[in-house]
Amino acid sequence: MCAKTIDTKDITYDSLLQGNKDWVKDTIDSDPAFFDKLSAGQAPPVLWIGCSDSRVPANQITNTRPGDIFVHRNIANVVVHTDMNLLSVLDYxxxxxxxxxxxxxxHYGCGGVKAALGDKQVGLIDNWLRNIRDVYRLHDQELSAIQDPDQKFDRLVELNAIEGAAKVMNTSIVQSAWANGQDLSVHAWVYSLKTGLIKDLEVxxxxxxxxxxxxxVS
Structure with a gap:
């Protein structure tokens, strides 16, 4: 199924609605029962915690369909143990x-991670990005040894995902699931905007x- 696309400069309020109609038509032509199955309920095997960046849509880059991935997104895919939004998604x-x-x-090239590497005030988001600066602090020795700015940037992107996965597994939600014998795995990935490929960080x-x-916790 190949979706029709238009140049971003031509996207308007009306074109979004028309795009929806075109997508529905194409989808039904490909699978007449698609929406009947979709509306019957969801049983996704994956929760995706990703960045809000418009270039990193979970379904498209994993070649999956609506209903396959449950998604939570925020600036720079940060996991905070007091974020009730994220915790609610995780629990559900x-x-x-x-x-x-x-x-x-x-994802490499993440604007949030890049801003956290700098020393300029951005605004309210500075408080959110402090979580990424904490990641830098935890891995200061490794990151400070990297002289190339691009390599340091890429490595902080990776470490932010790794620390995010660690924070997920440290939650009482995940630990209770494991204690009850639930089949559950937590992973850290990074997506490349330049190649379209996902790197498994083997965490x-x-x-x-x-x-x-x-x-x-017990």
Whole structure:
């Protein structure tokens, strides 16, 4: 199924509505029962925690369809243990939808991470980006040893996703699921805007054994 696209400068309020109609027609032509199946309910196997960047749509870059991935997005795919929005999504996806995978996916060229690397005030978002600066602080020795600015930028993107995955597994939500024997894995990925490919950072947690003793809850 190949979607019709228009240049971004030509996107208008009306063109969005027309685009929806075109998409519905194309979808039904390809699969007449698509919306009947979609409206019957959802059972996605994956929760995707990603960046709000418009160039990183979870379904398109993983070649999946509506209903396959439950999604939470924010600036720079940050995981904060007091973010009730994210925690609500995490709780619902694990305890109701019974997802089998939680993926924290960052992307190279992330504007939020780049802003966190700088020393200029951006605005309200500075308070949010402090979470990324905390990641830098935790890995200061490694990052300070990288002289090339682009390589340092890319590495902080990776470390932000890795720390995000760690924070997910440290939640009482995930730990309770593991304690109850639920089949659940947590992963860290990074997507490349230049190649379209996803890099598996090879950070996967599958049980309470993967949780640091400092964060274990009973």
């Amino acid at each position: 996806s694990i305890n109701v939808l019974k997802v089998k995978h939680v993926i924290v996916c960052g 996967t947690a599958k049980s309470l054994d993967d949780v640091s003793p400092a964060f274990k």
